[in-house]
Amino acid sequence: MKPALLLLGMLSIANAATAITVQGTPPTAPPAATAQKFSAPAAAKSRSDDSSGLRRGTIEAVSVAGGTFHMHGQSLSFDPKRVKVFSRSGKPASLASLKKGAAVSFTLDPSDKKHQRVAVIYVD
Numbered sequence: 001m002k003p004a005l006l007l008l009g010m011l012s013i014a015n016a017a018t019a020i021t022v023q024g025t026p027p028t029a030p031p032a033a034t035a036q037k038f039s040a041p042a043a044a045k046s047r048s049d050d051s052s053g054l055r056r057g058t059i060e061a062v063s064v065a066g067g068t069f070h071m072h073g074q075s076l077s078f079d080p081k082r083v084k085v086f087s088r089s090g091k092p093a094s095l096a097s098l099k100k101g102a103a104v105s106f107t108l109d110p111s112d113k114k115h116q117r118v119a120v121i122y123v124d
Contacts, residue, residue, distance in 0.1 A: 041121045054106070058103050058104075060073075064098060069118075070096060104124060106119075
């Protein structure tokens, strides 16, 4: 009896299902003014934020107490209590290793909106 009721229920559902065909023309594409524009990867990369990238240069002037150093004519800041300094071998180094003429690599602090505060310094 249960299989017969199940079969009867399935047939009633299947009978109610019908196919629908859409008539008319397909929608047109949006105007060119509202369409998204494609940017070449090189152009997109030049406009992207690369604040986490490694930068290199030679220190022109430094003030450890003031938490600043100059490189390529620009002043960069660092928090003397929070900045991490590493030697060429990768071992932690002191702020005293930051001297005029020292070749360094550094990363910028991603939380700094002005992109002028240094987070990590590698002294070469």
